[in-house]
Amino acid sequence: MPSFIKAINSQVGRKIMTGITGIGLMLFLIGHIVGNLTIFGAPEAFNIYTKTLEDLGPLLYVIEAGLAFFFLYHTILGVSIWWNRRKARPEGYKKYQTKGGPSHQSLASKSMVYTGIIILVFLVIHIWTFKFGDTEMVKLASGEMARDLRALVIEKFTDPLYAFGYTFVLSLLILHLSHGFWSAFTSLSMKSKEASKKVQMGAYGFAIVIMLMFIFIPLYIYFTGGEGSLISY
Amino acid sequence: MSKDMTIHLKYWKQSGPDVPGHFEEYTLDTVNEHMSFLEMLDVLNEELQLKGKEPVEFDYDCREGICGSCNLVINGQAHGPKAEVACCQLHMRNYKDGDKITIEPPRAAAFPIIKDLVVDRSAFDRIIEVGGYVSVKTGSAQEANALPVEKEKSDEAFEYAACIGCGACVAACPNASASLFTGAKLAHLNKFPQGEVERSNRAVAMVDQMKEEGFGDCSNFAECEAVCPKGISISAIAEMRRDYIKALVN
Ligand code: HEM
Numbered sequence: 001m002p003s004f005i006k007a008i009n010s011q012v013g014r015k016i017m018t019g020i021t022g023i024g025l026m027l028f029l030i031g032h033i034v035g036n037l038t039i040f041g042a043p044e045a046f047n048i049y050t051k052t053l054e055d056l057g058p059l060l061y062v063i064e065a066g067l068a069f070f071f072l073y074h075t076i077l078g079v080s081i082w083w084n085r086r087k088a089r090p091e092g093y094k095k096y097q098t099k100g101g102p103s104h105q106s107l108a109s110k111s112m113v114y115t116g117i118i119i120l121v122f123l124v125i126h127i128w129t130f131k132f133g134d135t136e137m138v139k140l141a142s143g144e145m146a147r148d149l150r151a152l153v154i155e156k157f158t159d160p161l162y163a164f165g166y167t168f169v170l171s172l173l174i175l176h177l178s179h180g181f182w183s184a185f186t187s188l189s190m191k192s193k194e195a196s197k198k199v200q201m202g203a204y205g206f207a208i209v210i211m212l213m214f215i216f217i218p219l220y221i222y223f224t225g226g227e228g229s230l231i232s233y
Numbered sequence: 234m235s236k237d238m239t240i241h242l243k244y245w246k247q248s249g250p251d252v253p254g255h256f257e258e259y260t261l262d263t264v265n266e267h268m269s270f271l272e273m274l275d276v277l278n279e280e281l282q283l284k285g286k287e288p289v290e291f292d293y294d295c296r297e298g299i300c301g302s303c304n305l306v307i308n309g310q311a312h313g314p315k316a317e318v319a320c321c322q323l324h325m326r327n328y329k330d331g332d333k334i335t336i337e338p339p340r341a342a343a344f345p346i347i348k349d350l351v352v353d354r355s356a357f358d359r360i361i362e363v364g365g366y367v368s369v370k371t372g373s374a375q376e377a378n379a380l381p382v383e384k385e386k387s388d389e390a391f392e393y394a395a396c397i398g399c400g401a402c403v404a405a406c407p408n409a410s411a412s413l414f415t416g417a418k419l420a421h422l423n424k425f426p427q428g429e430v431e432r433s434n435r436a437v438a439m440v441d442q443m444k445e446e447g448f449g450d451c452s453n454f455a456e457c458e459a460v461c462p463k464g465i466s467i468s469a470i471a472e473m474r475r476d477y478i479k480a481l482v483n
């Protein structure tokens with residue numbers, strides 16, 4: 001029996017960890033978008049939601065550290081799998097094409113590392129903008145004070161650079177997820193052809209829905225100037 | 234009567250393992266649609282020799298799709314354009330007059346080129362050596378029915394056993410991973426009661442040897458399944474992953 005360290009560094013272990021971290025990050029995306037959609041709720045909903053998160057205190061740090069670990073581990077594995085190709089095939093083909101059929105080679109699967117890296121760079125800017133961005137304090141109906149993140153979100157997304165920059169990067173999720181969702185289950189040794197087909201359909205559905213929900217927020221705020229009927233004051 | 238076709242060939246020439254190679258071109262005017270791809274290369278070599286040129290080396294043995302010796306990458310596809318057909322069984326009727334065909338050897342650090350289109354695939358042998366066998370007592374054969382094998386399992390094992398070790402899966406994989414080959418060998422042996430005993434050690438040893446030989450990681454591109462002349466599914470890779478995980482908890 002190999003040691004745990006040896007096992008997670010084996011070619012099987014690396015793939016399983018890519019799958020597990022990928023699934024973890026997808027679950028995070030679901031949680032993140034559900035929270036974000038509170039911006040369309042009652043005027044205070046979004047600030048109550050963000051305050052609730054901040055009030056978690058030490059627990060929030062644990063969650064953040066866990067997330068950072070997942071992002072980091074996922075990135076290291078993804079980049080190293082991609083990088084190792086050069087070693088495994090130092091001289092490439094003059095001509096190369098997929099044979100189609102059961103192959104999953106597609107724009108999505110071939111661009112995983114590029115979409116991933118763009119998402120990572122975006123993440124840094126994103127955290128800088130919102131987590132560490134300047135906000136006013138507002139008084140909630142409950143009498144407590146909270147950061148007015150809602151105002152910051154609306155301010156940023158009325159700026160075309162932010163609105164369209166976010167829309168562009170978040171659109172890439174459709175590529176990363178339409179292959180990633182299927183690939184993660186395959187890494188975790190999904191075997192049957194029927195399941196594989198269903199999971200690939202599920203992957204398309206998941207990728208489209210997640211992407212649309214994410215890009216809806218910046219686009220809606222930009223085109224309504226933050227005063228549309230869905231944003232109540 | 235079929236008319237002769239003109240085919241423009243471009244093929245890899247490399248005089249030895251550690252020297253740089255290059256492409257050479259030749260136009261054949263007498264290609265018949267009934268020829269196999271390798272017969273077309275025979276004609277090429279005949280013409281080259283008549284002109285006093287060196288022939289192109291390529292690997293083959295059975296020419297009937299069962300030995301796994303042939304392994305050309307034709308126009309960027311391992312074994313050429315047809316699904317589940319080894320290039321020795323590929324016929325020139327799949328091409329038309331005036332076609333350009335580029336022929337390259339399988340490219341992978343673990344498959345060093347010996348000459349031209351011939352590569353050294355002993356990395357596969359070494360993966361087999363570390364676990365791709367069952368240990369049985371020699372001597373007089375055991376009664377054949379002493380070890381019952383479930384029908385479903387033996388059918389499944391048979392599908393994986395169809396692997397001919399050609400290396401097309403490695404050739405076509407963007408990462409040059411050997412997962413389909415190794416998975417097929419593991420899945421084949423692990424389905425039988427005779428193979429069950431060494432199951433865990435076998436999975437760990439063979440998976441580790443892939444890395445040792447310099448094959449790349451699997452990215453689930455599934456291109457291997459598309460090019461495999463025996464149609465072996467990536468379910469073999471799932472079997473390999475399951476066996477490896479089981480080995481951890483055993
Ligand atoms: C919210 C963010 C992300 C999500 C939801 C996500 C999701 C996934 C999933 C589910 C997979 C499939 C895993 C597998 O093949 O087993 C995957 C693969 C991959 N991800 Fe991500 N990912 C994210 C961020 C990133 C980042 C920041 C990078 C940085 C480079 C990245 C690079 C990759 C690469 C290269 C692969 C393919 C791995 C391979 O070739 O086997 N991803 N991702």
Ligand code: SF4
Pocket residue numbers: 395396397398399400401402403413414417457460461462463464465
């Ligand atoms: S799995 Fe298929 S492509 Fe790979 S070596 Fe075996 S027969 Fe050839």
Ligand code: FES
Pocket residue numbers: 292293294295296297298299300301302303319320321322397
């Ligand atoms: S020469 Fe034997 S399989 Fe092609």
